Amino acid sequence: MIRPPVDIQIAGATLPAHTTNTLIIGSGAAALNAALQLLAHGQRDIMLVTQRWGAGASNEAGSDKQTYYKLALAHGTLDSPRLMAEDLFQGGSMHGDIALCEAQHSAQAFYHLVGRGVPFPHDRYGAYVGYRTDHDPRGRATSAGPLTSHLMCECLGQAVRDAGVAIFDLHQVVALLTREAGGEKHVCGAVALDQRRLDSGQGGFVAFNAVNVILATGGPGGMYRASVYPESQVGSTGLALAIGAVAHNLTESQFGLASIKFRWNLSGSYQQVVPRYLSTDAAGGDVREFLNDAFPDLRTLAGAIFRKGYEWPFDSAKVQDRGSSLIDVLVYQETVRRGRRAFLDFTRNPTDPAGREPFAPERLDDEARVYLQRSGALGATPIERLRQMNEPAYELYRAHGIDLASDLLEIAVCAQHNNGGLVGNEWWESNIRHLFPIGEVNGTHGVRRPGGAALNAGQVGGLRAALFTARRYAEPPPSVDDYARLATPQIAACIEFAGQATGQASAGGLRPEQAIDEIQQRMSSCAAIVREASAVTAATEAAWHLYDRVGRELACAAPQALPAAFCALDMCLTHAVYLEALGEYLEQGGQSRGSYLVLDPRGEPLGTKLDEEWRCRLAQPADFVSQKILEVHVTPDRQVQKRWVDIRPIPDVDGWFETVWNDYRHDRIVR
Numbered sequence: 001m002i003r004p005p006v007d008i009q010i011a012g013a014t015l016p017a018h019t020t021n022t023l024i025i026g027s028g029a030a031a032l033n034a035a036l037q038l039l040a041h042g043q044r045d046i047m048l049v050t051q052r053w054g055a056g057a058s059n060e061a062g063s064d065k066q067t068y069y070k071l072a073l074a075h076g077t078l079d080s081p082r083l084m085a086e087d088l089f090q091g092g093s094m095h096g097d098i099a100l101c102e103a104q105h106s107a108q109a110f111y112h113l114v115g116r117g118v119p120f121p122h123d124r125y126g127a128y129v130g131y132r133t134d135h136d137p138r139g140r141a142t143s144a145g146p147l148t149s150h151l152m153c154e155c156l157g158q159a160v161r162d163a164g165v166a167i168f169d170l171h172q173v174v175a176l177l178t179r180e181a182g183g184e185k186h187v188c189g190a191v192a193l194d195q196r197r198l199d200s201g202q203g204g205f206v207a208f209n210a211v212n213v214i215l216a217t218g219g220p221g222g223m224y225r226a227s228v229y230p231e232s233q234v235g236s237t238g239l240a241l242a243i244g245a246v247a248h249n250l251t252e253s254q255f256g257l258a259s260i261k262f263r264w265n266l267s268g269s270y271q272q273v274v275p276r277y278l279s280t281d282a283a284g285g286d287v288r289e290f291l292n293d294a295f296p297d298l299r300t301l302a303g304a305i306f307r308k309g310y311e312w313p314f315d316s317a318k319v320q321d322r323g324s325s326l327i328d329v330l331v332y333q334e335t336v337r338r339g340r341r342a343f344l345d346f347t348r349n350p351t352d353p354a355g356r357e358p359f360a361p362e363r364l365d366d367e368a369r370v371y372l373q374r375s376g377a378l379g380a381t382p383i384e385r386l387r388q389m390n391e392p393a394y395e396l397y398r399a400h401g402i403d404l405a406s407d408l409l410e411i412a413v414c415a416q417h418n419n420g421g422l423v424g425n426e427w428w429e430s431n432i433r434h435l436f437p438i439g440e441v442n443g444t445h446g447v448r449r450p451g452g453a454a455l456n457a458g459q460v461g462g463l464r465a466a467l468f469t470a471r472r473y474a475e476p477p478p479s480v481d482d483y484a485r486l487a488t489p490q491i492a493a494c495i496e497f498a499g500q501a502t503g504q505a506s507a508g509g510l511r512p513e514q515a516i517d518e519i520q521q522r523m524s525s526c527a528a529i530v531r532e533a534s535a536v537t538a539a540t541e542a543a544w545h546l547y548d549r550v551g552r553e554l555a556c557a558a559p560q561a562l563p564a565a566f567c568a569l570d571m572c573l574t575h576a577v578y579l580e581a582l583g584e585y586l587e588q589g590g591q592s593r594g595s596y597l598v599l600d601p602r603g604e605p606l607g608t609k610l611d612e613e614w615r616c617r618l619a620q621p622a623d624f625v626s627q628k629i630l631e632v633h634v635t636p637d638r639q640v641q642k643r644w645v646d647i648r649p650i651p652d653v654d655g656w657f658e659t660v661w662n663d664y665r666h667d668r669i670v671r
């Protein structure tokens, strides 16, 4: 059902106003699935608005074997939703009811994807066999190859198009609109910039009048300089923070080694063939095999590099005793602290830190040696082994202009995923009523999650939000007149910000790229894998200072820069709130956990040959920060409220068929 737009006049501009029951923002795997789930529940009054069809992490990111985590479904593997929920919950700082929903709906979400044509492999008996991923005791992982999430988008996207859903491509949402009802805040629509009409003289603004908003804008990848999110995935969490939506676990992100010229995770085969790590000064001189400073001999060094292949995300618990994550620390030290550049070299083997013996596969530890032998990858150099083990991994870089047989591969420890994000209840509804954050923008996971659980969570979130809105929030939207009366001041604020930014073009104010550059620099230097209280405090102050400047001084050379201006505003608020959460965690005595280290002079040294500052302690289960979840939100007068809430346990559910059936027939389930 598509209603024709109605023009509304606000602050001297004429905007088309589109009316719908449910507005979906984004076109990643989470958004597309939500649209199909709404249709399946009979809700056809929907619109999808997206910055760019084909953009985002699901569409444009991948990895060696991109993983989808689901209930184990093949042959004799014993599994149950309860067991899966327990494994999700054990990751720490995750609410039990959410873990149970993600586990309960896992098979349903997975088979929906299979039904839509995603080529997950099965055997001749129809078993979707699995393998073990990180933090997964039961082999629940599956994969459709390096581009699993892209294939999901292709299949879901085709179905969305076939169904005739109204799609507003090249529309960047710049604000969510709210109204008050019954003492609560409700979302009631959004404002977007139509990127094809920016120089129309009206700024290209478009208004949406909606009963529900499903926010599927992905993770805040644009906040980091060192990032393996695709360039197109900037994130828009600030849209929701600006209207007072509560976020939690913002301290918990995943970081890992990736190439930066072409953004790609360096996991799996890229490490298992044991490449040489080296660094240079900024100009490319002073070549050093910097890992050799911290590893005593070749066997220990090569073992750690090999294990990085399947212990890819940086893990603070795998640094001590020359664990594989010590490599991330050394790369971080080299690139961020020392301002040098780090590279993988596939043309030569690592040299022995002890200077005793040349590299040879038979001198590797048992695990690495047997793996290389069984993979038929005993070539003399890393590139030979890579091509023997996984030719497509070599070809992938060649397709992006990097020949690993001759080129050095520049690397950094990059932001890859945010486990935290906006809070939703068990129907994925935010504290802002009728707003449903799903996918990565919704932070269902805490400290750790099994690899692949992000994609499952995104599918389940859409399924739950669609069921709830179709059953409980299916009413028609208000008239455009009523909507315009409520929304006018909020839309006018966007128009004024745009007018002010374009009006300052000649005054030499702050350009959006400058603001974004400052944010990225700050986040990658003090909010990534290494965190220190004093640095975070200073960064938080600087972040709010920048936010004030962005509001007052942002200058766009032309209307075409307006999307970047709104993006800078969103990102600036987001990074300030993330830093507030980091500061609060440290203030409560939070120690190293998940994918970050908290430097602590009273802690254990991380390595015998590392600088004295590298001392840490791991957070313990009994610590205050491990027993609670940190929630934050911004009040209308810009105070950041912080609240530590109890972690809800996994519900003990009776599951008696007659009772559930009775409740179901009397519509007492969805509430």
Ligand SMILES: Cc1cc2nc3c(=O)[nH]c(=O)nc-3n(C[C@H](O)[C@H](O)[C@H](O)COP(=O)(O)OP(=O)(O)OC[C@H]3O[C@@H](n4cnc5c(N)ncnc54)[C@H](O)[C@@H]3O)c2cc1C
Pocket (backbone or CB within 6 Å): 025, 026, 027, 028, 029, 030, 031, 049, 050, 051, 052, 054, 055, 056, 057, 058, 059, 061, 062, 063, 065, 066, 067, 068, 069, 149, 171, 172, 173, 174, 216, 217, 218, 219, 228, 229, 230, 232, 233, 235, 236, 264, 265, 416, 417, 438, 439, 440, 441, 451, 452, 453, 454, 455, 456, 458
């Ligand atoms: C390199 C890499 C490897 C990964 N590997 C795995 C893996 O193996 N397994 C796993 O489970 N997860 C993995 N992840 C994480 C996973 O890919 C993401 O969490 C997931 O794809 C996010 O899906 P999404 O639909 O929530 O968001 P995205 O796919 O990021 O989509 C966000 C959408 O919102 C749009 N958007 C954003 N802001 C606006 C706005 N203001 N207005 C309009 N539209 C907007 C974007 O254009 C995009 O269409 C990986 C991530 C990366 C970066």
